[in-house]
Amino acid sequence: MAIIINLDVVMAQRKISSNELADTIGITPANLSILKTGKAKAIRFSTLEAICEALDCQPGDILSYEKEL
């Protein structure tokens, strides 16, 4: 997929674990793992808002675009 999820980078910078973040934003650790590994097909705005609030970051810090060759 051309959209890259850099969630693990931001989590490492904020020193927050997957379980803590999952609890804070209200999704299961399994779903958070799906998001981190790039297997997710779509993300709701409400989830993105919750992540940005929990990690105190911008959507652009978590998502990036790389053109597929």
Added chain:
Amino acid sequence: MKKKFNTIAILILIALATSFIVNSSLAIDDFTAGFEEGFKSQKKDNISTTTSYWLDVINTEESEYNFTLTSKNNQEQVTFKPRVILAKTTKSKNESVATLSTITSIMVLATCITFIMSIVFFIKFIFAVNRGIVFDRRILFYLKILGWSLILSFACMTIYSLTSYQISKELFDIQGYKLLMAQPIPFFWLLGGLTILLIKQFVAMGIKMKEEQDLTI
């Protein structure tokens, strides 16, 4: 919703079983007649020299109604022309007839097996849906086997019809009558099988949509 689903499923099962019995009636008659003859000849300790065949005939000439029977209604003598005949003949030593007979026996057996498979997988599909397994890969598997087994049943019955017709043509030549195919080709089995494969594709689309929905965080 489940009640309606189960009601329709039971009706389909009854229709499936009935169509199998109706379409296989001649094949089953052939099989049982042959089995009985073989059994009787074994009891008498001699090898049976005759075989029975069902023939579907149509009158080709403008001839008189040659056969008579007594009407139950008013005891009147009624004339008729036969349409379906059970003919007995000595066992043919013709190799091609023997080969065709073997093929018909194999096709009857194959049809029974594929039809039983279709009924088994149909029941598995109904039970799975009743357990709440709807958009799941197991349903796709059951529908695939069900569809293909119906199509295979159609293929086996078609071969049986054609080979039986060929045997009849090789053994009999009835003056004033034309031989027809005694066993009709069950096209609705092919239609049923293809429809089920189409439904399988529809369910596969549903599963893909569900997976995408499940992967929406």
